[in-house]
Amino acid sequence: MELILVRHGETPFNRERKVQGITDIELNDTGLRQAHQLALSLKDYDIHQIYSSPLKRAYKTAEAINQFHDVPIHRRSGLMEMDQGDFEGLSFQDLRTCEKDFLRRWIADPAITKMPNGESLIEVQERAWNDIEDVIVQAENALVVCHNFTIAAILCKIKCVDLSQFRNSCVETASKTIVQFTNGVGKIGLFNDRSHLDKYDL
Secondary structure, three states: OEEEEEEOOOOHHHHHOEOOOOOOOOOOHHHHHHHHHHHHHHOOOOOOEEEEOOOHHHHHHHHHHHOOOOOOEEEOHHHOOOOOHHHOOOEHHHHHHHOHHHHHHHHHOOOOOOOOOOOOHHHHHHHHHHHHHHHHHHOOOEEEEEOHHHHHHHHHHHHOOOHHHHHHHOOOOOOEEEEEEEOOEEEEEEEEEOOHHHHOOO
């Protein structure tokens, strides 16, 4: 089976370089265009099911892609972005300026360092992988639309690498990553692809 992992299109918080987490932000105009470009790049793929984080930015991206497939879209809370607690809405610059001690701990051990009043990366991986396992068991080509930390955590699990290496699996907005599964073992065939953003000039 083939699993396509898609990160949602751009939002105002992405553009303003703010922490999003589980804050339910809509796609901006660029994000809506990116979602359509993603859809065009995937229109000829054999997709049987679509799974999406329930957050608007992911679900809207999933809906755009589904215009060419007309298959069920399943909302799964396990696919939501990391709950970043007290940091949600802050700019990245604010974090670097005001949260230096926390960031040092996070860099040293991102797996178990918990966001204040939020989640740790290992908690994200555990809940997301529960949903991905359900998808794999179906043995049908599927597309999953979710978020950066969520996708990174999923890819670490697929690659059997420690979450301390999650940065190597981070993806950009409106990207697609394709994993082929054979007998339950995944192999990444395409990673963080955004070529469609240049190919389909809308």
